[in-house]
Amino acid sequence: MTKKSRIISVCLVLFFLVITVITLLPLALLAVSSLRPGSDLMRYGLNFSVDWANANLNEYKMLFSGANPYFTWYRNSLIVTVVQVALALFLSACVGYGFAMYDFKGKNIAFICVLLVMMVPTEVILLPLYRLIVNMKLINTMWGIILPYLVVPMLIFFFRQYLSGIPKDFLDAARVDGCSEYGIFVKIMMPLMKPSFAAMGIYQGMQSWNNFLWPMIVTNDINKITLPVGLQSLISPYGNNYDILIAGSCFAIIPILILFICFQRYFIEGMTAGGVKG
């Protein structure tokens, strides 16, 4: 029996090693290619046949030389991500708290609206939303990217779920002590919600950092676009675009990979938060 289970173990581990190799292969290809000139890529295609003697970091030097808008895009993405995460977390937490802790007239209708927004893919309203942003004169601004997605149904849902575990007597005790409704939220509830803020912050952060379609639609000024949109604009194989495209793609992943290695638990918790509980 032990021998049999050992064989099963070895087979399983071997199988997952193969899966691991397949999973990491595209990223390894990207990393290897970033050490070759972009013109190589156009001539020979993306593969592992590298001339290691000639491998160099010229692509990265070019990236950091400041002769291209790469770091402007990087900065734009960082700003959008930070502002959107901070606002979306706070506002969605407010809404989730309102739904979890109070009974009020119209609660059901309001919650059906949350579910409705969650069910309808944003691609459905792409066009009218774009026209609205044009009319609001928010094209090519950070707010144009952020405003429509300030309050995230997914986060409301999660916070509501998280808070439903907290007994309401807690609130009454605070009220007796003279705490105002908003004081309770800011001073008592927000500290209690810290673990959920971490997971949801990462969920929203990944969404904002990687978001492509909406930022592409509302921004077109080369100095206002975000990183994914900027990288996409480099795909056409002219000039030295590929140098920056490949090295830039690598450099877009590296910070996230480092964060992932440090905060794995929160990443997995956050990005699978929609999963079924119970």
Added chain:
Amino acid sequence: MKKKSVFKKFIYSQKAAPYVFIAPFIITFLVFFAYSIVSMIIMSFQKVAGPNTAFVGFDNYKIVKNAVFIKSLKNSIFYTIVSCMLMIPIPMVLAVMLNSKHMRAKATFRSVLFIPALTSIVVAGVVFRLMFGELDNSFMNQVLGLFGKEPLIWLRKPATAWTAMFFLCLWRWTGVNMMYYLSGLQQIPGDLYESASIDGATFMQQLRYITIPLLKPTTIYVLTISIFGGMAMFSESYILFNGNKSPNNIGTTLVGFLYRLGLEQNNLGIASAIGVIFLLIVLGINFIQLRINGTMGKGGDK
């Protein structure tokens, strides 16, 4: 002064507080979501040319007879069905294997499989576009070479282009779906398996009569996100074909067609009609799902 304090008192009352808390949602819902839906429905009955608009009844909806529209709808449905067929069994099997008591280094493998989900669609799309490049030496053609096959122009023919698309989908989302199944597996009480094996149930029987039925809530959830993700697919195709212009529309999806008419050709009326059709499809899927599951596709949430 007095009036202000009355107002303040009201705002601070326990009765008003919930409305203040949910106000951010209500405002963004009305301004962005509800307004968009309503203006889209109105526009779908109009011919919009600059500042002049005229009602044209159902004229815009004649687009349903357009060959490219039908093709894009078919493409979206095809992508949705195949991605569901791939993205449910494969992650489920991997999760069961990873969850096995014989498995070693579970946490490490789990994390590694999750890494693709961290990449943006642009980075992932760029890599896959180049891997499936048409040059003889691009990675996938080298792989074909190992098996003695001729190199292919992957992104030019439907079958091979869709293969690339499904590889991309599998690569990015297997880890995430597997994570859903892993957390689903952890909810299954261990004594169920114990008593089953005492009764002499084989591994396959346990899988069939315990694991798969008890994973149903997870499967429903994964199916839901796969259907909506699949029907709304656009970015993958946009990056893989470097723009909304695949040869012979082999990769044009419903959203791609909407994008082309509305944003590239500024044909607002017809694009809005497509948006309304898309909305009806989405609501239809939701309705069917509600009837089948009796929940919001959220398992035991309620």
